Amino acid sequence: MSTWMMILAVVVAAAPVAWAMRAGLQSATGNAPKWRDMPLSVAYGYVIGAVILAWLAYTYYLSVTAERTPVDTYFFFRTAVHGFVLFAAAAWVFRLLGQYVGTAGTRKLFRNMPVTAAFGILVILIYAIVSIFAGLIAPYGQEEVLGSANVVPGGNPAMGGNPEFPLGTDQIGRDILSRLIYGAQNTVGIAFATTCLAFFIGGSLGFLAATLQGWLDQVISRTVDVLMAIPALIFALLLMTIATVWANEFGINRTYFMVVIIAVIDSTRVFRLARAVGLNIVVMDYIEAAKLRGEGLGYLIFKEILPNATAPLLAEFGLRFCFVFLTIASLSFLGVGIQPPLADWGTMVRDLSQFINFAAFAPQVASAPLLAAGAIALLTVAVNFVVDWMLHKSSGLKE
């Protein structure tokens, strides 16, 4: 309860502090416009921000100086801070590198790039490399059952680790690091393929509907309305139930079914966007000019509409990829996604999830499931950062 009282005290005390700070700065700077016109609410915000920063700094100080035996209470906090600083620094260096290496175009691109976008591109590059060369990087096979099960991550024998398995092994003795690397290949690869399929279906139908309009547009649009009236994850789960039976019946891996099902469900969203973007372009005078010239449908779609739709579609591709990726991870986490024994992050989180309860006395043990979940989050965060920057850029150019 005292924690809550303290928070309350800070919230209340910040108001007079903010007022005093503003008054002080006003007199100190001789009523400079910046302080003179500052509302109290903004000053209050600065004070609260300062308190939070101070609290974080203090906790970090504790986490570095506190005893680490028997229990390293601040293990996660410290790791998080270190990870954050490390990634921020890497992104900053990467952006700096991009400003001096590459063609004139890319250099210019990097110069106006926020650090978040540089971070996103860096992470996406790393993931791409890892997933393409998974077989070369991974120390063991993804299905290889090694000698000892449940080796603690960290590679410190004193704490139950083993230097041969830096991230430990899972409950039946497979190397977690190798499975994470192969997981990149499986999870990212499958999500990428699914997104491409969804774009192929939704994109072509959307542009067709926008260009032809009439009854075809009506039929597809109404069908999409109905399909979109069922929440995506629920619909995917329902169809996966059926797909599992089919898969058993014909002896086909259910992963293929999953790709098709998610692609179809997601293609409805792509269809909506492609159609909307297409409709915006179709009303342009240059389309009218092309129509009046007597151009065919193929020319209209590929030469006139598509080149002008790439920017919004590319941004949507990023967002869709995230969505597909998260849906696949969720399905796997719920046990109906990518079929074992293929290594996959969602399934790994599910299998290792009980270790989280050891966090209080053996933090390293609990980090195994978080690694897989974090790997998922890291990629989607990265893609979202890049998409956010792209959207911001394209909207900024319009103004």
Add this chain to the structure above:
Amino acid sequence: MQRLGLGLLTLLVVSIVIFVAVNALPGDFAQAILGQGATPEAVAAFREDLGLNRPYLTRYFEWLAGAVRFDFGTAYSQAQFAEFAGSDAGSGLGSVAEMLGPRFRNTIFLAGLTALIAVPFSITIGVLAALYRNSVFDRVANISTLTSISSPEFFLAYILILFLAVINPILPVLSLVNDEMALTERIRMTLLPALTLTLVVTAHMMRMTRAAIINLLASPYIEMARLKGISPMRVIVRHALPNALAPIINVIALNLAYLITGVVVVEVVFVYPGIGQLFVDSVKNRDIPVVQACCLIFAAAYILLNLMADILSILSNPRLRHPK
């Protein structure tokens, strides 16, 4: 009125889609459920019990008529059990509706608690971010919401468990609520899943609110109000807010609809006895009547919320409220 009709029609079509999807299962379904070891007599009896050998159309209308009365038939898991016990499947067994009832209430409780926390929180942050856009606060809010949107629900859930339940044991890891609990205890039990959902929903809601308000603040009538020398507070309250109502209501309804999807994963993580968890279990056990019923309930809630968003945004649009 027209939209209401459209909503009902959509729901009807959705029910057909669900029914068709479920009945598109290959081969003899009773056989698949009972396994290869079952005797032909047992399979036949099972089919008879479930009414699987009647025409599709009859079964669809029976199911639909039942669904309207919240009678979703008997769960296979129960029927199957009855079959092995050698008793009559129809008597003395829990119906799907009985299974769903309390769980439905639990899910509503969870969603309601989430909405109670998330809606005021995210709208405040969204409006603040829009008012002080491009400030430090806006940037921090932008990055953190982007991060939380991008994270899978189970990742957020485990992070919260880690910090709030395991390292600092403030809240319970599992949300084993039951009907006998006192309200405060129940809220304490539900808080962790609710917080997880809040993180996900807040991010969406905050970003949409921010976009709506920024869009609004750029409109000429806000500039006009400023040029009339009206105080900033009054510009917000009198000129921005009445027009912001429609987009914000829309944002809320859309995100409550989004909650429906989020609920499934979160309930599984926290072993919260709601519909989502039941749904996932039934999917794994291939308990078709339960899957059908859950699916229909989710879809109905989703359609209803989207419909509400539509209707409310019409009601709060001054142009439509005061026709020419």
Add this chain to the structure above:
Amino acid sequence: MAQLMDNDLLLKVRGLKIEGRADETWNQIVNGVDLDLKKGEVLGLIGESGAGKSTVGLASMGFTRDGCRISGGSVEFDGIDLVNASANVKRQLLGKRIAYVAQSAAASFNPAHKLIDQHTEGPTQHGVMSKSESENDGIELYRKLRLPDPDSIGFRYPHQVSGGQLQRAMTAMAMACRPDLIIFDEPTTALDVTTQIEVLASIREIVEEYNTAAIYITHDLAVVAQMADKIKVLLKGDEVEEADTRTMLSAPKEDYTKSLWAVRSFERPQKPPVAVDATPVVRVHNVTAAYGTVPVLHDVSFDIHEGRTVAVVGESGSGKSTTARCITGLLPPKQGHIEFDGQPLPLDYRKRTKDQLRQAQMIYQMADTALNPRSKIGDIIGRPVEFYLGLKGAAKRKRVEELLDQIELEPSQYIDRLPSELSGGQKQRIGIARALAAEPKFIICDEVTSALDQLVAEGILRLLAKLQDDLKLSYMFITHDLATVKAIADEVVVMKDGKVVEQGLKNDMFQPPHHPYTDLLLSSVPEMDPDWLDNLLAERGVDNIGDAAVDKMG
């Protein structure tokens, strides 16, 4: 004496510099403008787009839009330094002593509140009047501004009132606190001419009545000639010259100002009437058309002959562009047909042959949306060359270069550019080249100059005239601007509500007797004569100008 002069001065701007942000860098958009305004004086601020007129106007209220900042100079209103004043001090002045009338009244009224509630907000917030006093005063102002039904119009919502009425209601709102200064930012630009004249008359009357000082911002010289006591000309953020209205109109000093004035002098001699039995290139024959079930055209007929320009004139919603859509076949008429060289064309463009499509080309109003932003200039012009004439490779490139020469753009410099790298006038030239590439006999020009600045527009008109003479082209020229008609047309078709009101040779049309609607249209176009509005009002009376007169016509 000097002391007295100073006291009389209401607004004093010295060396005003304003910067705007683009791509994260600050660029200067106003480079030091001086401005003096005495009490009760009206200053006209004119310039082409990008001259910084609105920015200067807003800055003289101490206000800058997002992405702009005052980087130097001073703005003094009645002795108060507005550049360095605190937000509170400025707020005390805005609305109360300085008011603003925006270009688009429809967007600048809050859709959620009634007009009168928005009107009374200023006076009540500034403590000038009580709400009921202000309401009565508002109704009085509405009456003075000759709004229809002044007692109840204020109790409507903005979307329930027409554009011209909203503009007057906004002037009333600006007047609510009886300010010393009003900034009018292009208040009539979005209105039709017949509506514009009414708004102009009422604004001028009320400004005179209350002896309010005003800055009137516009790009239209003829409008500013009616409104202002003195005129200041801006060009790309620089002041060109300033003088009182009559001097400025009769004896401009600077070359730029002279060229602006000269724009309206371009006028092509009318060609002799064609032989009665000549076959027209295009004949619109009793065309009636509808969008779905909404009728838009009623029995429209006119001919376009070889080498002639037919201007189709009318206000928005008169059916000019719809007629063009019927001719091109985008909107097949319900009744009637289109003849080309005496042969009826299929009504739907999809049924026309490639050659039929080639013969009729179109140039659009917005060059921005008429050119594919992702195609290079060479490809935009090259496509019809390849498509219709079958030229490829070097032959196609040669033809494209010829076309670029024809539209007076250096081929080597422009052929590989994207449309976004061209100015508005250059884009419009590319649109012309694309139409020419098909080697047509007939071109529809849909408001091709209305989105352009006057000097650029004049260049386009001259080019079109030259091309017509060289290539024997026939033009259908859609416009709402009678000055353009005067400049280029041979024959004129006046349309109103989907019907042809009057048609004939240009010289006949600009001479009385007119059809009453044509007369009203002609009389509503402001002229470059500071006495024009006075004379018109004296001649016809307030109730016989603008929309009021249209309504009388039934």
